[in-house]
Amino acid sequence: MTMDLDASLKEELSAMERAGTLKTFRHIASRMAPEVAMEERKGTVLVLSSNNYLGLADHPEVIAAGIAALKEYGAGTASVRFICGTFSIHEKIEQALAKLHHTEAALTYVACWTANTGLIPAVAGEGDALISDAFNHASLIDGCRLSKARRFVYKHSDMADLEAKLQEAKNARRLFVITDGVFSMEGDIAKLPDILALAKTYNASVILDDSHGVGVMGLNGRGVPEHFGVEGKVDIITGTLGKALGGAAGGYVAGSQALIDYLQQTSRPQLFSNALPATIAGSAMKAIEILAHEPARVARLRDITKVMREGLKKRGFRPLDGASAIIPIIVGDTVFAIRMSQALLEEGVFITGFGYPVVPEGVARLRIQMCASLTDAQIDFALDTFEKVGKRLGVIV
Numbered sequence: 001m002t003m004d005l006d007a008s009l010k011e012e013l014s015a016m017e018r019a020g021t022l023k024t025f026r027h028i029a030s031r032m033a034p035e036v037a038m039e040e041r042k043g044t045v046l047v048l049s050s051n052n053y054l055g056l057a058d059h060p061e062v063i064a065a066g067i068a069a070l071k072e073y074g075a076g077t078a079s080v081r082f083i084c085g086t087f088s089i090h091e092k093i094e095q096a097l098a099k100l101h102h103t104e105a106a107l108t109y110v111a112c113w114t115a116n117t118g119l120i121p122a123v124a125g126e127g128d129a130l131i132s133d134a135f136n137h138a139s140l141i142d143g144c145r146l147s148k149a150r151r152f153v154y155k156h157s158d159m160a161d162l163e164a165k166l167q168e169a170k171n172a173r174r175l176f177v178i179t180d181g182v183f184s185m186e187g188d189i190a191k192l193p194d195i196l197a198l199a200k201t202y203n204a205s206v207i208l209d210d211s212h213g214v215g216v217m218g219l220n221g222r223g224v225p226e227h228f229g230v231e232g233k234v235d236i237i238t239g240t241l242g243k244a245l246g247g248a249a250g251g252y253v254a255g256s257q258a259l260i261d262y263l264q265q266t267s268r269p270q271l272f273s274n275a276l277p278a279t280i281a282g283s284a285m286k287a288i289e290i291l292a293h294e295p296a297r298v299a300r301l302r303d304i305t306k307v308m309r310e311g312l313k314k315r316g317f318r319p320l321d322g323a324s325a326i327i328p329i330i331v332g333d334t335v336f337a338i339r340m341s342q343a344l345l346e347e348g349v350f351i352t353g354f355g356y357p358v359v360p361e362g363v364a365r366l367r368i369q370m371c372a373s374l375t376d377a378q379i380d381f382a383l384d385t386f387e388k389v390g391k392r393l394g395v396i397v
Protein backbone atom coordinates (compact mmCIF):
# COMPACT_ATOMS: atom_id res chain seq x y z
CA MET A 1 0.00 0.00 0.00
CA THR A 2 1.22 3.53 -0.72
CA MET A 3 2.62 5.14 2.42
CA ASP A 4 1.77 8.55 3.74
CA LEU A 5 4.79 10.67 2.80
CA ASP A 6 5.22 12.63 6.01
CA ALA A 7 4.62 9.58 8.20
CA SER A 8 7.26 7.60 6.35
CA LEU A 9 9.75 10.48 6.45
CA LYS A 10 9.20 10.88 10.20
CA GLU A 11 9.83 7.19 10.66
CA GLU A 12 13.16 7.43 8.85
CA LEU A 13 14.15 10.51 10.87
CA SER A 14 13.30 8.69 14.10
CA ALA A 15 15.45 5.77 12.99
CA MET A 16 18.36 8.16 12.47
CA GLU A 17 17.74 9.64 15.91
CA ARG A 18 17.65 6.19 17.54
CA ALA A 19 20.87 5.27 15.76
CA GLY A 20 22.50 8.50 17.02
CA THR A 21 23.28 9.66 13.47
CA LEU A 22 20.82 12.55 13.19
CA LYS A 23 22.64 15.77 12.34
CA THR A 24 22.19 18.74 14.66
CA PHE A 25 22.20 22.24 13.22
CA ARG A 26 23.87 25.00 15.23
CA HIS A 27 22.98 28.60 14.60
CA ILE A 28 25.81 31.05 14.19
CA ALA A 29 24.78 34.54 15.15
CA SER A 30 27.78 36.53 13.90
CA ARG A 31 30.11 36.70 10.88
CA MET A 32 32.05 33.58 9.95
CA ALA A 33 35.46 33.98 11.60
CA PRO A 34 37.74 31.89 13.85
CA GLU A 35 35.49 32.82 16.78
CA VAL A 36 31.74 33.07 16.35
CA ALA A 37 28.70 33.67 18.52
CA MET A 38 26.31 30.73 18.67
CA GLU A 39 22.62 30.97 19.48
CA GLU A 40 22.70 27.72 21.46
CA ARG A 41 25.54 28.79 23.72
CA LYS A 42 26.72 31.76 25.76
CA GLY A 43 29.95 33.46 24.68
CA THR A 44 31.90 32.59 21.57
CA VAL A 45 33.18 29.30 20.17
CA LEU A 46 36.25 28.53 18.12
CA VAL A 47 35.34 27.30 14.62
CA LEU A 48 37.58 24.59 13.20
CA SER A 49 35.32 23.25 10.51
CA SER A 50 34.61 26.05 8.09
CA ASN A 51 36.05 26.40 4.59
CA ASN A 52 37.12 29.96 5.40
CA TYR A 53 40.74 28.98 4.73
CA LEU A 54 42.18 32.46 4.25
CA GLY A 55 39.99 34.19 6.81
CA LEU A 56 38.44 36.42 4.13
CA ALA A 57 34.77 35.83 4.97
CA ASP A 58 34.81 38.74 7.43
CA HIS A 59 37.57 40.79 5.79
CA PRO A 60 36.43 44.44 5.76
CA GLU A 61 37.49 45.01 2.13
CA VAL A 62 35.72 41.85 0.96
CA ILE A 63 32.53 42.92 2.74
CA ALA A 64 32.82 46.48 1.37
CA ALA A 65 33.30 45.17 -2.19
CA GLY A 66 30.17 43.02 -1.83
CA ILE A 67 28.18 46.00 -0.58
CA ALA A 68 29.48 48.22 -3.38
CA ALA A 69 28.44 45.66 -6.03
CA LEU A 70 25.05 45.25 -4.33
CA LYS A 71 24.53 49.01 -4.51
CA GLU A 72 25.72 49.29 -8.08
CA TYR A 73 23.92 46.30 -9.58
CA GLY A 74 21.06 45.64 -7.17
CA ALA A 75 19.93 42.48 -5.44
CA GLY A 76 20.26 40.12 -8.37
CA THR A 77 20.19 39.59 -12.10
CA ALA A 78 16.52 38.56 -12.32
CA SER A 79 17.48 36.52 -15.33
CA VAL A 80 19.60 33.68 -16.62
CA ARG A 81 22.80 34.70 -18.38
CA PHE A 82 21.66 34.47 -22.01
CA ILE A 83 18.35 36.31 -21.62
CA CYS A 84 19.35 39.52 -19.83
CA GLY A 85 21.42 38.30 -16.86
CA THR A 86 24.98 38.97 -18.01
CA PHE A 87 26.35 42.02 -16.17
CA SER A 88 29.71 43.67 -16.68
CA ILE A 89 30.88 42.40 -13.28
CA HIS A 90 30.51 38.81 -14.58
CA GLU A 91 33.00 39.53 -17.32
CA LYS A 92 35.39 41.07 -14.79
CA ILE A 93 35.35 38.19 -12.34
CA GLU A 94 35.58 35.63 -15.14
CA GLN A 95 38.70 37.34 -16.45
CA ALA A 96 40.16 37.33 -12.92
CA LEU A 97 39.41 33.62 -12.53
CA ALA A 98 40.95 32.77 -15.90
CA LYS A 99 44.08 34.70 -14.89
CA LEU A 100 44.20 32.88 -11.52
CA HIS A 101 44.10 29.51 -13.27
CA HIS A 102 46.23 30.30 -16.33
CA THR A 103 43.36 29.46 -18.68
CA GLU A 104 41.96 31.34 -21.67
CA ALA A 105 38.55 31.90 -20.14
CA ALA A 106 36.20 31.12 -17.23
CA LEU A 107 32.48 31.00 -16.58
CA THR A 108 30.68 31.49 -13.26
CA TYR A 109 27.79 29.48 -11.83
CA VAL A 110 25.82 30.02 -8.62
CA ALA A 111 27.79 27.23 -6.93
CA CYS A 112 30.57 24.79 -7.70
CA TRP A 113 27.91 22.11 -7.32
CA THR A 114 26.12 23.71 -10.23
CA ALA A 115 29.37 24.13 -12.18
CA ASN A 116 30.25 20.44 -11.88
CA THR A 117 26.76 19.19 -12.64
CA GLY A 118 26.43 21.73 -15.45
CA LEU A 119 29.82 21.00 -17.01
CA ILE A 120 30.07 17.22 -17.18
CA PRO A 121 26.81 16.36 -18.97
CA ALA A 122 27.40 19.27 -21.36
CA VAL A 123 30.78 18.06 -22.57
CA ALA A 124 30.32 14.30 -22.24
CA GLY A 125 27.45 12.39 -23.81
CA GLU A 126 26.74 9.19 -25.66
CA GLY A 127 29.89 7.62 -27.07
CA ASP A 128 32.11 9.40 -24.52
CA ALA A 129 33.69 8.08 -21.31
CA LEU A 130 34.23 9.54 -17.85
CA ILE A 131 36.88 8.10 -15.55
CA SER A 132 36.45 9.36 -12.02
CA ASP A 133 38.41 8.92 -8.76
CA ALA A 134 36.46 6.86 -6.20
CA PHE A 135 36.79 9.63 -3.57
CA ASN A 136 35.58 12.48 -5.79
CA HIS A 137 33.17 15.03 -4.39
CA ALA A 138 29.43 14.29 -4.61
CA SER A 139 28.93 17.08 -7.16
CA LEU A 140 31.37 15.42 -9.57
CA ILE A 141 29.67 12.09 -8.99
CA ASP A 142 26.25 13.60 -9.68
CA GLY A 143 27.66 15.40 -12.73
CA CYS A 144 28.78 12.01 -14.07
CA ARG A 145 25.38 10.49 -13.27
CA LEU A 146 23.67 13.21 -15.32
CA SER A 147 25.80 12.40 -18.36
CA LYS A 148 24.95 9.76 -20.95
CA ALA A 149 28.66 8.89 -21.23
CA ARG A 150 30.02 5.54 -19.99
CA ARG A 151 31.22 5.85 -16.41
CA PHE A 152 34.31 4.29 -14.88
CA VAL A 153 35.51 4.71 -11.29
CA TYR A 154 39.17 4.13 -10.47
CA LYS A 155 40.44 3.25 -7.00
CA HIS A 156 41.36 6.36 -5.04
CA SER A 157 44.61 7.82 -6.41
CA ASP A 158 45.57 4.43 -7.87
CA MET A 159 47.40 5.23 -11.09
CA ALA A 160 47.57 1.59 -12.21
CA ASP A 161 43.80 1.34 -11.92
CA LEU A 162 43.37 4.68 -13.71
CA GLU A 163 45.50 3.34 -16.57
CA ALA A 164 43.48 0.12 -16.68
CA LYS A 165 40.27 2.14 -16.96
CA LEU A 166 41.81 4.37 -19.65
CA GLN A 167 42.70 1.22 -21.61
CA GLU A 168 39.17 -0.06 -21.25
CA ALA A 169 37.66 3.25 -22.37
CA LYS A 170 40.21 4.27 -24.99
CA ASN A 171 37.87 3.97 -27.95
CA ALA A 172 35.49 6.60 -26.60
CA ARG A 173 34.82 9.65 -28.75
CA ARG A 174 35.79 12.00 -25.91
CA LEU A 175 37.62 10.76 -22.85
CA PHE A 176 37.80 12.55 -19.47
CA VAL A 177 39.71 11.91 -16.27
CA ILE A 178 37.97 13.60 -13.35
CA THR A 179 39.53 14.32 -9.97
CA ASP A 180 39.37 16.52 -6.92
CA GLY A 181 42.57 18.54 -6.37
CA VAL A 182 42.41 18.16 -2.60
CA PHE A 183 40.08 15.34 -1.52
CA SER A 184 37.66 16.91 0.88
CA MET A 185 37.23 14.09 3.39
CA GLU A 186 40.83 12.84 3.43
CA GLY A 187 42.72 16.09 2.87
CA ASP A 188 45.16 14.34 0.52
CA ILE A 189 46.21 15.68 -2.86
CA ALA A 190 45.57 14.20 -6.29
CA LYS A 191 48.65 12.86 -8.09
CA LEU A 192 48.17 15.50 -10.71
CA PRO A 193 51.45 15.16 -12.67
CA ASP A 194 50.86 11.41 -13.06
CA ILE A 195 47.23 11.97 -14.00
CA LEU A 196 48.24 14.54 -16.63
CA ALA A 197 50.88 12.21 -18.08
CA LEU A 198 48.45 9.30 -18.32
CA ALA A 199 45.73 11.51 -19.78
CA LYS A 200 48.16 12.74 -22.44
CA THR A 201 49.02 9.18 -23.46
CA TYR A 202 45.36 8.40 -24.02
CA ASN A 203 44.40 11.80 -25.40
CA ALA A 204 42.02 12.30 -22.47
CA SER A 205 41.04 15.69 -21.03
CA VAL A 206 41.51 16.28 -17.30
CA ILE A 207 38.78 17.90 -15.19
CA LEU A 208 40.19 19.09 -11.86
CA ASP A 209 37.89 20.33 -9.09
CA ASP A 210 40.23 22.46 -7.00
CA SER A 211 37.67 23.77 -4.53
CA HIS A 212 39.85 22.90 -1.50
CA GLY A 213 43.13 23.69 -3.26
CA VAL A 214 42.59 27.31 -4.28
CA GLY A 215 43.90 29.68 -1.61
CA VAL A 216 45.65 26.78 0.10
CA MET A 217 48.02 24.92 -2.19
CA GLY A 218 51.03 26.43 -3.98
CA LEU A 219 53.18 29.30 -2.71
CA ASN A 220 50.68 31.84 -4.01
CA GLY A 221 47.57 29.80 -3.28
CA ARG A 222 46.76 29.19 -6.94
CA GLY A 223 45.94 25.62 -6.08
CA VAL A 224 47.12 22.11 -6.79
CA PRO A 225 48.47 22.93 -10.30
CA GLU A 226 50.74 25.57 -8.73
CA HIS A 227 51.77 23.12 -5.99
CA PHE A 228 53.02 20.70 -8.67
CA GLY A 229 54.35 23.33 -11.10
CA VAL A 230 51.88 22.35 -13.84
CA GLU A 231 49.89 25.58 -14.19
CA GLY A 232 48.38 25.99 -17.62
CA LYS A 233 48.49 22.24 -18.26
CA VAL A 234 45.09 21.19 -16.87
CA ASP A 235 42.34 21.20 -19.50
CA ILE A 236 39.43 22.13 -17.23
CA ILE A 237 39.47 23.47 -13.67
CA THR A 238 36.37 23.90 -11.56
CA GLY A 239 36.23 25.68 -8.25
CA THR A 240 34.14 27.44 -5.66
CA LEU A 241 33.87 31.02 -4.42
CA GLY A 242 32.40 29.59 -1.21
CA LYS A 243 35.59 28.54 0.53
CA ALA A 244 38.94 30.43 0.49
CA LEU A 245 37.69 33.11 -1.91
CA GLY A 246 35.40 34.91 0.52
CA GLY A 247 33.19 32.02 1.56
CA ALA A 248 29.92 33.34 0.13
CA ALA A 249 28.76 31.03 -2.65
CA GLY A 250 29.33 30.70 -6.35
CA GLY A 251 31.41 28.44 -8.52
CA TYR A 252 33.10 28.39 -11.89
CA VAL A 253 34.63 26.47 -14.74
CA ALA A 254 37.97 27.65 -16.17
CA GLY A 255 39.34 26.34 -19.45
CA SER A 256 39.77 27.08 -23.13
CA GLN A 257 37.76 29.80 -24.86
CA ALA A 258 36.09 27.08 -26.98
CA LEU A 259 34.97 25.25 -23.83
CA ILE A 260 33.53 28.37 -22.23
CA ASP A 261 31.79 29.43 -25.47
CA TYR A 262 30.27 25.95 -25.69
CA LEU A 263 29.11 25.92 -22.05
CA GLN A 264 27.47 29.32 -22.50
CA GLN A 265 25.42 27.79 -25.30
CA THR A 266 24.67 24.36 -23.85
CA SER A 267 25.26 24.00 -20.09
CA ARG A 268 21.80 23.64 -18.61
CA PRO A 269 22.28 25.78 -15.46
CA GLN A 270 23.55 28.57 -17.74
CA LEU A 271 20.36 28.34 -19.77
CA PHE A 272 17.78 27.70 -17.08
CA SER A 273 19.02 29.20 -13.80
CA ASN A 274 19.75 32.75 -12.68
CA ALA A 275 23.27 34.15 -12.93
CA LEU A 276 25.67 34.69 -10.03
CA PRO A 277 24.48 37.69 -7.94
CA ALA A 278 26.69 40.75 -8.44
CA THR A 279 27.32 41.14 -4.71
CA ILE A 280 29.02 37.74 -4.64
CA ALA A 281 31.00 38.53 -7.76
CA GLY A 282 32.13 41.77 -6.08
CA SER A 283 33.23 40.19 -2.78
CA ALA A 284 34.89 37.22 -4.48
CA MET A 285 36.77 39.47 -6.88
CA LYS A 286 38.20 41.37 -3.92
CA ALA A 287 39.17 38.05 -2.33
CA ILE A 288 41.02 37.04 -5.52
CA GLU A 289 42.81 40.41 -5.45
CA ILE A 290 43.83 39.93 -1.80
CA LEU A 291 45.08 36.43 -2.58
CA ALA A 292 47.25 37.82 -5.38
CA HIS A 293 48.77 40.53 -3.17
CA GLU A 294 49.09 38.73 0.16
CA PRO A 295 50.86 35.39 -0.28
CA ALA A 296 51.74 35.69 3.44
CA ARG A 297 48.19 34.53 4.22
CA VAL A 298 48.80 31.30 2.34
CA ALA A 299 52.13 30.84 4.14
CA ARG A 300 50.50 31.46 7.53
CA LEU A 301 47.84 28.87 6.73
CA ARG A 302 50.52 26.34 5.76
CA ASP A 303 52.59 27.05 8.90
CA ILE A 304 49.74 26.80 11.38
CA THR A 305 48.40 23.66 9.72
CA LYS A 306 51.79 22.09 10.43
CA VAL A 307 51.65 23.32 14.04
CA MET A 308 48.17 21.83 14.50
CA ARG A 309 49.10 18.52 12.91
CA GLU A 310 52.31 18.17 14.97
CA GLY A 311 50.52 19.29 18.13
CA LEU A 312 47.86 16.63 17.66
CA LYS A 313 50.49 13.94 17.09
CA LYS A 314 52.39 15.02 20.19
CA ARG A 315 49.21 14.59 22.20
CA GLY A 316 48.68 11.05 20.91
CA PHE A 317 46.21 11.64 18.08
CA ARG A 318 46.91 10.12 14.69
CA PRO A 319 45.64 12.58 12.07
CA LEU A 320 45.75 11.48 8.44
CA ASP A 321 48.84 12.77 6.64
CA GLY A 322 48.56 15.43 3.98
CA ALA A 323 49.74 18.85 2.87
CA SER A 324 46.38 20.61 2.61
CA ALA A 325 44.56 22.60 5.31
CA ILE A 326 42.29 19.65 6.07
CA ILE A 327 43.32 17.46 9.02
CA PRO A 328 41.03 14.45 9.53
CA ILE A 329 41.13 12.41 12.72
CA ILE A 330 39.44 9.03 12.27
CA VAL A 331 37.51 8.09 15.41
CA GLY A 332 35.49 5.03 14.38
CA ASP A 333 31.74 5.02 14.14
CA THR A 334 29.34 7.83 13.32
CA VAL A 335 27.72 7.90 16.75
CA PHE A 336 31.08 8.36 18.42
CA ALA A 337 32.14 11.12 16.00
CA ILE A 338 28.94 13.02 16.82
CA ARG A 339 29.48 12.46 20.56
CA MET A 340 33.04 13.76 20.39
CA SER A 341 31.93 16.76 18.38
CA GLN A 342 29.31 17.53 21.05
CA ALA A 343 31.87 17.16 23.85
CA LEU A 344 34.25 19.54 22.06
CA LEU A 345 31.49 22.08 21.58
CA GLU A 346 30.71 22.00 25.31
CA GLU A 347 34.35 23.03 25.82
CA GLY A 348 34.14 25.83 23.22
CA VAL A 349 35.47 24.17 20.03
CA PHE A 350 33.05 23.82 17.13
CA ILE A 351 34.01 20.97 14.84
CA THR A 352 31.49 18.80 13.08
CA GLY A 353 31.75 15.02 13.17
CA PHE A 354 31.38 13.29 9.79
CA GLY A 355 29.94 9.83 9.51
CA TYR A 356 27.93 7.66 7.19
CA PRO A 357 26.81 8.38 4.42
CA VAL A 358 29.33 11.22 3.95
CA VAL A 359 32.14 8.73 4.63
CA PRO A 360 31.89 4.92 4.89
CA GLU A 361 30.76 3.45 8.23
CA GLY A 362 33.71 2.63 10.51
CA VAL A 363 35.86 5.58 9.42
CA ALA A 364 33.79 8.41 10.88
CA ARG A 365 35.95 11.39 11.63
CA LEU A 366 36.44 14.85 12.95
CA ARG A 367 37.70 17.02 10.14
CA ILE A 368 39.73 19.99 11.26
CA GLN A 369 39.94 22.76 8.71
CA MET A 370 42.44 25.50 9.37
CA CYS A 371 41.98 29.23 8.85
CA ALA A 372 44.84 31.67 8.24
CA SER A 373 43.46 34.16 10.75
CA LEU A 374 43.55 31.75 13.71
CA THR A 375 45.88 33.16 16.37
CA ASP A 376 48.58 31.13 18.11
CA ALA A 377 46.57 31.36 21.35
CA GLN A 378 43.47 29.97 19.60
CA ILE A 379 45.49 27.06 18.23
CA ASP A 380 46.88 26.29 21.72
CA PHE A 381 43.36 26.42 23.13
CA ALA A 382 42.14 24.03 20.42
CA LEU A 383 44.97 21.57 21.08
CA ASP A 384 44.43 21.66 24.85
CA THR A 385 40.70 21.12 24.36
CA PHE A 386 41.31 18.21 22.00
CA GLU A 387 43.60 16.65 24.58
CA LYS A 388 41.08 17.12 27.41
CA VAL A 389 38.14 15.71 25.43
CA GLY A 390 40.23 12.99 23.75
CA LYS A 391 41.36 11.69 27.15
CA ARG A 392 37.90 11.86 28.62
CA LEU A 393 36.45 9.85 25.73
CA GLY A 394 39.35 7.42 25.58
CA VAL A 395 40.58 8.42 22.11
CA ILE A 396 44.03 9.09 23.55
CA VAL A 397 45.56 7.95 26.84
Ligand SMILES: Cc1ncc(COP(=O)(O)O)c(C=O)c1O
Pocket (backbone or CB within 6 Å): 110, 111, 112, 113, 114, 137, 139, 180, 184, 209, 211, 212, 239, 240, 241, 242, 249, 250, 251
Ligand atom coordinates in the same frame (compact mmCIF):
# COMPACT_ATOMS: atom_id res chain seq x y z
C1 LIG B 1 35.49 19.35 -3.89
C2 LIG B 1 34.22 20.13 -3.84
N1 LIG B 1 33.61 20.46 -4.98
C3 LIG B 1 32.47 21.16 -4.99
C4 LIG B 1 31.88 21.58 -3.83
C5 LIG B 1 30.60 22.37 -3.89
O1 LIG B 1 30.91 23.70 -3.75
P1 LIG B 1 29.74 24.79 -3.62
O2 LIG B 1 29.50 24.97 -2.17
O3 LIG B 1 30.29 26.01 -4.29
O4 LIG B 1 28.57 24.24 -4.35
C6 LIG B 1 32.46 21.28 -2.61
C7 LIG B 1 31.81 21.73 -1.36
O5 LIG B 1 31.82 21.13 -0.35
C8 LIG B 1 33.67 20.53 -2.61
O6 LIG B 1 34.25 20.20 -1.45
